[in-house]
Amino acid sequence: MGETPLSRERILDAAEDVLRSYGPGKANVVDVAQALGVSHGSVYRHFASKAALRDAVLRSWLQRISVPLQTIADACSTPPTLRLRQWLVALRDAKRARLADDPALFATYSVLAGEAREVIDEHVAQLRAQLAQIIAAGTASGDFHRADPGATAAALFDATLRFHHPAMARHWSGRDENTAFETLVGLLLHGLQAETRDG
């Protein structure tokens, strides 16, 4: 009956569609199987549990955010200060665009994120590593003056939480949002460029 053989990929796509139209509370694996025209037993042949499927869908969504950011982090020809700014803007914009594009789906993924702590921790670690990479480049070039790129990356990620953490999405449509972001990023970049006793 199946035209294309059933694969993880196809299941993931169907699961995302089901999630989009039913929401995180109502979507279930029978629906996903139905969307694919197979029995739900077949889905369990590719994913050990509903939680595993949910994690895979979330991971795929997060990849679509982190992969383009890696490209920015890798752009060695861009000066570190500019590169850092571009990266922070890109992260902010990626989140805002997803919220603006489909608020319900954004809310759905926020719920999934709340249920899949490990997947999120992994994603955050990836993003921090990208930041650390840029900061290390800036330290090497003499643009930044900080001892520990890892700790500094964590500080920058935390400092900008307000602009990328889904729990703060409520604020993203505020009037002074852009000014607030620019003020904070300006402050942080000045901090990085300042000479330190200990760095």
Add this chain to the structure above:
Amino acid sequence: MGETPLSRERILDAAEDVLRSYGPGKANVVDVAQALGVSHGSVYRHFASKAALRDAVLRSWLQRISVPLQTIADACSTPPTLRLRQWLVALRDAKRARLADDPALFATYSVLAGEAREVIDEHVAQLRAQLAQIIAAGTASGDFHRADPGATAAALFDATLRFHHPAMARHWSGRDENTAFETLVGLLLHGLQAETRDG
């Protein structure tokens, strides 16, 4: 029957006790009235609704955080840089202490906060005003070089969300918590002290 006449104060105290022992989901105004030995109708004589009582209890809890911070903000004899650091440390410590002291009550108040957006907005505005006051002092003394104390205050408050927002409480017992805080505060203070084109 009543020894002391029923007052807002006494109701507030009883409500906090009830909240402490029943939690935010189970506490109700009949319980509060019972704890005071009065009918629930009498409570409604002092508070228009359960929501109004809840707001008042939350406001009182928040005051106990913001009033001591105001004292720090007002300490003109302390140099602005140190004063700012003290204020940020005090806010962080106040939240951490409440979480450590009674995690269940902290969770209860976090739920209340989620239900009483307006009260929280007011509280945040107060805290930001305190920060703005310190920053304005630092700008006047030449320690800081930022154009807009209000915007800078907002940026500092947002940048440190990770260390004072209840939604982030999960992280507060982490191993590198103190280092992370010090790294971020150091970065921010350097940023404030740096010369700017536009300030």
Add this chain to the structure above:
DNA sequence: GAAATGACAAAAATCAAAAAATGTCATTTA
């Protein structure tokens, strides 16, 4: 007569029975 009461209607929470979803696996299909 100001403060408190408790009976009451309306709204919300609870609970247990019924329905649906998850996860397994012996059997079927191609």
Add this chain to the structure above:
DNA sequence: TAAATGACATTTTTTGATTTTTGTCATTTC
């Protein structure tokens, strides 16, 4: 013989009847 099925036991969610809680106010109390 690898992939898919669907019947099944178990767990979770939904549903709707019942109980609790909220909020009001005419009456009572001190």
